[in-house]
Amino acid sequence: MAEPSGSGDSISLECPGLDTAAGEEFLQEVFQILLEEGVRKSTDVTQKVCDWKEPQELRDLLDLELRSDGEGRERLLQRCRDVLRFSVRTGHPRFFNQLFSGLDHHALAGRFLTETLNTSPYTYEVAPVLVLMEEQVLAKLRELVGWSSGDGIFAPGGSMSNMLAMNVARFRRFPESRSRGNWDLPRLGLFASQESHYSILKGAALLGIGTDNVHLVRTDERGKMIPEELEKEIQRVKAEVPSTRWTPSPTSVPATGYGCMWTADSVTWNPHKLLMVGLQCSAFLLHDSSGLLQRCHGVGASYLFQRDKFYDVSLDTGDKSPQCGRRADSLKLWILWKAVGTRGLAQRVERAFSATRYLLEQVKRREGFQLVMEPEFINLCFWFIPPSLRGQENSPEFWDKLGKVAPAIKEKMIRRGSMMVGYQPQGSHVNFFRQIITNPAVTRQDLDFFLDEIQELGWDL
Amino acid sequence: MAEPSGSGDSISLECPGLDTAAGEEFLQEVFQILLEEGVRKSTDVTQKVCDWKEPQELRDLLDLELRSDGEGRERLLQRCRDVLRFSVRTGHPRFFNQLFSGLDHHALAGRFLTETLNTSPYTYEVAPVLVLMEEQVLAKLRELVGWSSGDGIFAPGGSMSNMLAMNVARFRRFPESRSRGNWDLPRLGLFASQESHYSILKGAALLGIGTDNVHLVRTDERGKMIPEELEKEIQRVKAEVPSTRWTPSPTSVPATGYGCMWTADSVTWNPHKLLMVGLQCSAFLLHDSSGLLQRCHGVGASYLFQRDKFYDVSLDTGDKSPQCGRRADSLKLWILWKAVGTRGLAQRVERAFSATRYLLEQVKRREGFQLVMEPEFINLCFWFIPPSLRGQENSPEFWDKLGKVAPAIKEKMIRRGSMMVGYQPQGSHVNFFRQIITNPAVTRQDLDFFLDEIQELGWDL
Numbered sequence: 001m002a003e004p005s006g007s008g009d010s011i012s013l014e015c016p017g018l019d020t021a022a023g024e025e026f027l028q029e030v031f032q033i034l035l036e037e038g039v040r041k042s043t044d045v046t047q048k049v050c051d052w053k054e055p056q057e058l059r060d061l062l063d064l065e066l067r068s069d070g071e072g073r074e075r076l077l078q079r080c081r082d083v084l085r086f087s088v089r090t091g092h093p094r095f096f097n098q099l100f101s102g103l104d105h106h107a108l109a110g111r112f113l114t115e116t117l118n119t120s121p122y123t124y125e126v127a128p129v130l131v132l133m134e135e136q137v138l139a140k141l142r143e144l145v146g147w148s149s150g151d152g153i154f155a156p157g158g159s160m161s162n163m164l165a166m167n168v169a170r171f172r173r174f175p176e177s178r179s180r181g182n183w184d185l186p187r188l189g190l191f192a193s194q195e196s197h198y199s200i201l202k203g204a205a206l207l208g209i210g211t212d213n214v215h216l217v218r219t220d221e222r223g224k225m226i227p228e229e230l231e232k233e234i235q236r237v238k239a240e241v242p243s244t245r246w247t248p249s250p251t252s253v254p255a256t257g258y259g260c261m262w263t264a265d266s267v268t269w270n271p272h273k274l275l276m277v278g279l280q281c282s283a284f285l286l287h288d289s290s291g292l293l294q295r296c297h298g299v300g301a302s303y304l305f306q307r308d309k310f311y312d313v314s315l316d317t318g319d320k321s322p323q324c325g326r327r328a329d330s331l332k333l334w335i336l337w338k339a340v341g342t343r344g345l346a347q348r349v350e351r352a353f354s355a356t357r358y359l360l361e362q363v364k365r366r367e368g369f370q371l372v373m374e375p376e377f378i379n380l381c382f383w384f385i386p387p388s389l390r391g392q393e394n395s396p397e398f399w400d401k402l403g404k405v406a407p408a409i410k411e412k413m414i415r416r417g418s419m420m421v422g423y424q425p426q427g428s429h430v431n432f433f434r435q436i437i438t439n440p441a442v443t444r445q446d447l448d449f450f451l452d453e454i455q456e457l458g459w460d461l
Numbered sequence: 462m463a464e465p466s467g468s469g470d471s472i473s474l475e476c477p478g479l480d481t482a483a484g485e486e487f488l489q490e491v492f493q494i495l496l497e498e499g500v501r502k503s504t505d506v507t508q509k510v511c512d513w514k515e516p517q518e519l520r521d522l523l524d525l526e527l528r529s530d531g532e533g534r535e536r537l538l539q540r541c542r543d544v545l546r547f548s549v550r551t552g553h554p555r556f557f558n559q560l561f562s563g564l565d566h567h568a569l570a571g572r573f574l575t576e577t578l579n580t581s582p583y584t585y586e587v588a589p590v591l592v593l594m595e596e597q598v599l600a601k602l603r604e605l606v607g608w609s610s611g612d613g614i615f616a617p618g619g620s621m622s623n624m625l626a627m628n629v630a631r632f633r634r635f636p637e638s639r640s641r642g643n644w645d646l647p648r649l650g651l652f653a654s655q656e657s658h659y660s661i662l663k664g665a666a667l668l669g670i671g672t673d674n675v676h677l678v679r680t681d682e683r684g685k686m687i688p689e690e691l692e693k694e695i696q697r698v699k700a701e702v703p704s705t706r707w708t709p710s711p712t713s714v715p716a717t718g719y720g721c722m723w724t725a726d727s728v729t730w731n732p733h734k735l736l737m738v739g740l741q742c743s744a745f746l747l748h749d750s751s752g753l754l755q756r757c758h759g760v761g762a763s764y765l766f767q768r769d770k771f772y773d774v775s776l777d778t779g780d781k782s783p784q785c786g787r788r789a790d791s792l793k794l795w796i797l798w799k800a801v802g803t804r805g806l807a808q809r810v811e812r813a814f815s816a817t818r819y820l821l822e823q824v825k826r827r828e829g830f831q832l833v834m835e836p837e838f839i840n841l842c843f844w845f846i847p848p849s850l851r852g853q854e855n856s857p858e859f860w861d862k863l864g865k866v867a868p869a870i871k872e873k874m875i876r877r878g879s880m881m882v883g884y885q886p887q888g889s890h891v892n893f894f895r896q897i898i899t900n901p902a903v904t905r906q907d908l909d910f911f912l913d914e915i916q917e918l919g920w921d922l
Contacts, residue, residue, distance in 0.1 A: 011808065011815045013908070016554070017901030020504050023566025024496060030570040031492050035485060038577035043481050050589075055776055058589055064597040066795070070802040076567070079799060083574060083792070087590045090580045093477070097587055100579060100786060105484025106537070108576060109491040113544060115572040116499035118561060118739050119551045125875065126558055128511075128519055129548045136525040156617035159785040167667055181671025182643040198762040202783045205758070206628055208669025210642025272786070278579050279786055297666070301659040303885035303895065308865075310872040315516060322663045324620040325561060325733070325740055327788075331544070334527070338540060341531040347472065354472045404769075411771040414586065424764035434764065440478030447474070 026073060030080050037084040042091035043103050043441060048417035049095050050088040058086060093441045094419035094449065099273040102439030106339040107277040110332030120325040121154075122318020123304060124311060130328040131315055137330040140337075141283050145267050151293045152285040153320045154329040159199030161268035161284040164297075164322070166190065166203045168266065168286065171296040178296065182208050189237050190214045193225040194427075222376045271333050274352060274378075274438045275345060281329045293320040348440045352378050355437040359447050366451060372432045380435045381426075384409065384454050386461040403430030405461055412457040419453055487534060491541050498545040503552035504564050504902060509878035510556050511549040519547060554902045555880035555910065560734040563900030567800040568738040571793030581786040582615075583779020584765060585772060591789040592776050598791040601798075603746050606728050612754045613746040614781045615790040620660030622729035622745040625758075625783070627651070627664045629727065629747065632757040639757065643669050650698050651675045654686040655888075683837045732794050735813060735839075735899045736806060742790045754781040809901045813839050816898040820908050827912060833893045841896045842887075845870065845915050847922040864891030866922055873918040880914055 011017075041047045053061065062082055071079075089095060091103025121130040138152040155161040170177050174185050182188070188209055192200045194216040204214045215237055218229040265287050272281040286293055298319040305316050318326060337345065356378045363369040363382050368390060372381035383402060392398050406423035413419050422434045433454070437447070472478075502508045514522065523543055532540075550556055552564025582591040599613040616622040631638050635646050643649070649670055653661045655677040665675045676698055679690040726748050733742040747754055759780040761768075766777050779787060798806065817839045824830045824843050829851060833842035844863060853859050867884035874880055883895045894915070898908070 011812045013815055013819060013905040016904055017812050024500060027496060027500065027566050027570055030573065034573055034577050035488060039485060039488065053589065055585065055593065055773060059593055062590065062593065064594055066597065066601045066798045066803065068803045070800050070805050076800055080574060083590050087578050088580060088587050105488050109488055111576040112491065112495055112573055113541060115569060115576060115739060116495050117548050119549060120740060124516065126549050128514065129523065129544050132516065132520055132523065133525060140527045157784045157786050159783060177669065178666045179671050179673045181674055182669040183648050187644050198760045199785055201760045202758065205639045206783050207667060208638065208643040210640050212640045213642055278576060279581060279788055297663065299659045299662045302887065303883060306885060308868045312516060322620060322667050323618050324660055325618050327740055337527045339531050339537055342527065342529045344531050348478065351472045351478050354474060358474060407769045422764060424767065426763065443477055444474040
């Protein structure tokens with residue numbers, strides 16, 4: 001057998017090569033640091049949201065280099081404190097920058113449990129609890145979608161879930177694609193809303209479909225796909241590329257963890273967003289219960305999915321996924337659900353709507369704030385017009401100048417550490433703020449602060 | 462704007478919708494349960510590896526159903542205990558069933574930190590520490606591979622890393638594949654070892670290449686691809702399918718976290734295996750430093766990767782991945798590396814070799830144990846031949862009967878909870894045990910127990 005580069009047999013196997021007592025002590029200390037510097041400060045509105053450092057300054061502060069020798073306990077504990085100190089507090093009530101904002105203690109406990117278990121829910125034998133839990137959580141999510149039967153799997157993020165949907169759609173219409181590739185199929189076309197998530201383009205590239213074959217369909221002023229435009233686009237593509245086929249199903253509907261659903265063959269549901277269970281938790285739900293998912297992705301690796309096991313091997317669900325080892329993302333959602341019930345989850349969704357409604361009123365009422373469009377869901381998109389630009393809406397440079405305002409305000413808020421929110425341009429709209437409140441810890445006071453702060457930071461621009 | 466199904470404005474925004482004090486108390490209690498029932502018992506050799514329950518029995522015990530109302534603290538804490546109790550102890554010194562066996566306390570602390578931070582290393586603004594850490598860890602892994610420059614990204618598991626390698630290889634040779642799909646390319650062929658991981662087949666299906674276009678090349682008796690066979694297979698495919706193109710690069714070499722490397726354009730390295738950092742940690746490393754990865758996967762979503770940010774946006778590395786939100790998998794490896802140093806990691810690898818060597822000697826020495834092949838790395842594959850089958854090696858039913866032995870022993874060990882190890886058939890070889898020791902907590906005594914236990918459980922078969 002091959003020899004490693006080092007000494008080999010000089011290593012004694014008589015004693016364990018890990019010091020569990022010291023390890024447990026270390027974990028205890030790290031946990032107290034986590035609780036104080038991580039959890040408590042992350043949720044404390046009087047703390048800063050971030051402590052901005054330039055990249056080189058931060059590199060120097062963190063001393064990231066990995067060396068030959070290990071470090072002592074005190075040094076390591078200080079490193080843990082530094083990591084927390086210089087990271088952005090995504091659980092803070094004034095962190096609005098991402099859809100995964102907020103910190104739920106039950107879900108975090110579920111994540112700690114998951115990390116401690118350290119197993120993959122691909123077979124019942126190594127993850128009996130987690131396989132059954134995933135089965136239950138998926139069934140419950142499907143039930144909320146309105147399906148009494150079906151299938152599904154957790155995927156590493158919503159983009160991957162969307163790609164699974166695209167792959168299953170191709171396979172359902174052209175089962176031979178799996179073995180023969182795309183070459184024997186007609187050129188496929190993928191029709192999506194022009195406001196669809198960028199994972200559709202990424203998926204088209206990865207799946208060998210090609211981004212040119214993604215046809216983006218016009219939306220109305222509220223961002224919804226116009227059905228007549230879809231019909232027109234299909235006819236246009238059919239005429240231009242006669243060999244293109246399109247299949248309307250399984251259509252995938254990206255949802256954000258919410259109760260209003262559409263008619264679809266599959267749904268991507270990301271409880272790591274609105275339901276705040278922590279990165280990552282994305283369920284790919286399928287209405288089909290004929291085993292499509294398994295037929296599409298399954299390969300039956302003989303070292304994992306042995307058919308001669310002594311238990312019901314239909315519980316070895318891992319082959320439904322293109323992944324092999326896979327994180328158990330259902331546990332954190334399950335424990336949160338047990339803690340607050342469906343009712344408690346619904347209240348959070350309702351609170352998110354209330355917060356959006358409140359902010360909408362304020363934006364409409366305050367001078368200098370202008371809506372990009374009436375919110376359709378809980379996305380509130382608006383511009384802040386500094387006094388220097390007010391009344392110049394018809395001047396030729398207005399929009400160009402306004403497009404520079406959001407980035408400038410954003411820089412100021414990050415340097416101050418007072419809050420974080422996203423901005424973006426879209427289509428003909430120059431940079432605007434995009435506020436989505438998912439964290440139930442956010443109060444009216446935080447929302448007032450949010451608008452006051454934008455006003456203050458943008459006043460002199 | 463749309464209304465949620467519930468009451469809406471009845472929800473008051475005056476107070477936070479989360480009770481942080483109760484949440485912190487809950488976390489404290491869960492942590493103590495984790496430490497005792499999870500960490501300590503998981504690493505204690507006197508405990509059982511698993512407490513087997515039939516699926517229906519386990520469903521009843523766990524009461525998995527998700528209901529309208531939430532549950533009280535005591536009930537939830539009991540649920541956490543139950544989850545730990547009925548899960549398999551993958552950190553146990555006698556859990557050999559998977560390559561992610563073992564529990565390292567430093568890495569676990571890193572996982573807890575990661576979960577507390579709950580952010581995605583796609584942009585510097587929301588993950589400054591984690592972006593720089595990923596940069597450092599990837600550079601260090603590349604350095605061990607032998608590359609002074611290059612690129613890379615963490616992916617959700619080795620299978621996904623392998624798929625990234627396949628996609629980048631296609632894109633490098635045929636950049637137009639990204640926009641045009643596979644239709645305008647010649648039929649691609651993918652040549653891989655017949656012992657290659659099943660993710661190659663899964664990837665070929667997902668990427669629209671097709672499993673029929675994967676050509677498995679014969680290996681020698683040690684499981685290594687035979688170069689002449691590769692050449693022959695290429696010639697055969699070229700002759701049969703004249704339009705097939707093959708590109709030898711970027712070749713991807715799946716590694717298990719170990720120092721002996723090959724000439725390759727890309728490497729998949731899974732520190733969640735031999736380096737024991739916890740699921741998931743898979744680095745896709747690329748020798749190219751021309752920005753191939755970004756060009757292959759990047760889409761430039763305007764709500765994340767704004768070009769008008771005030772800092773160096775080359776640090777917004779998320780667009781190199783087909784994922785959007787992505788877990789920060791580098792931190793757990795970084796903290797472990799800081800704790801034990803490169804030297805400490807190397808010692809673990811050496812210990813794994815020592816353990817394999819010891820077990821190899823024992824298997825050769827013990828009656829009734831028979832090697833499948835000399836181990837090439839740290840995979841030790843062997844049969845146990847029960848006394849009833851000994852001396853019948855030439856009888857027509859011998860192999861058929863032997864193939865039933867490993868599953869029978871496996872069932873007994875799981876029901877007893879004494880240990881867990883994988884078995885599998887491969888090619889013409891009937892079911893054999895596949896032992897891979899990665900956990901440095903494993904002692905000589907555990908290895909002796911391992912063989913004794915197989916012998917005892919298989920004696921009467």
